[in-house]
Amino acid sequence: MDTLTAARSSLPAAPGGVRAVLEAAARGGADATLALVVETEGSTYVRPGAVALFGAEGGAEQVGWLSGGCLEPEIARRAAEAAAKGRIEWLDIDTRDDEDLFAGSAVGCRGRLHLALLPLAAMSGWQALLPAWREGAGALRWDIDTDGVVACTVAGASRHWRLATSRREDPEHRAWQRELPSPPAVLVFGAGPETPTLVPWLRRMGWMTTVVERRPRWSALAALADTPVSESPQAALSGQIRRFDAALVMHHHFELDREALQALAGSDIGYIGLLGPARRREDLFRVLPGTTRAAFQSRLHSPVGLDLGGQGPEAIALSIVAQLHAYRQQP
Incomplete structure (x- = not known):
């Protein structure tokens, strides 16, 4: 099975990150509970503002x-209580005590997580806010306050x-x-051999993906994106209602790349x-x-991607995803 045939028979990869949590939460269910980290101390796996969903529908419990998996059973138990009691x-959860190390119950991190477990069935209408966030x-x-507001x-x-609310000590x-920041968005000009690796990985990292591709040969790969577009670069840019954080020009075609760069020159994409x-x-x-x-000037990355070594479309896609992730983490 060649690359294009495989793309036609597959579905886009599920998104990841905060985007995956909130999109699953919006699908709801009576048992859905959103765990929001409101405060941390010491060494913890996540920072304040991190979220996870428990009691998700569609066969995914979490x-x-x-x-790293060590705290989730207790969080899941209490999340079920939140859903049941509304x-x-x-x-x-405090894992800073030295006694845990010698008692054999230490979980690895030496920190404290303070969580608010929110029963989503009791918070009608919050899903209406999600489309604006995604866009x-x-x-x-x-x-959130301790009085339950x-x-x-x-x-x-x-x-x-x-x-x-439950009683607090x-x-x-x-x-x-x-x-929770809006998911980053990337505009990709041109589908090609890198697309089956690049687009699913960007989605798994929480990016909103748009692929602009007018060539019939590559349209099946463009469909792996959240939004496939079959217009000229200029029309694609002017027709978008959201701001893009990044753009990639990768047609493997000189004239099409020239056209895309000309259109991007007037944009404010960083x-x-x-x-x-x-x-x-x-x-x-x-x-x-x-x-x-x-x-x-300073916003063009060429050749695109971090120099990780290797060759071929998968290695190129990995280098681009890594560079985009590093770019997003800059202060």
């Missing part, structure tokens, strides 16, 4: 991880609830605000990756207007 369960309108902000906000649109009134060696980049700049080179 989406997302808050530890109340916020507060869960404090890049803004972060999904959760405001919960608010969820995206780009000025909000939902509010007041829920019962610390009676002091506390409030937290945690923001990362633009160009597939191919430096000599090919220079050849492209010779046939582009003189203002184009200045327009790209």
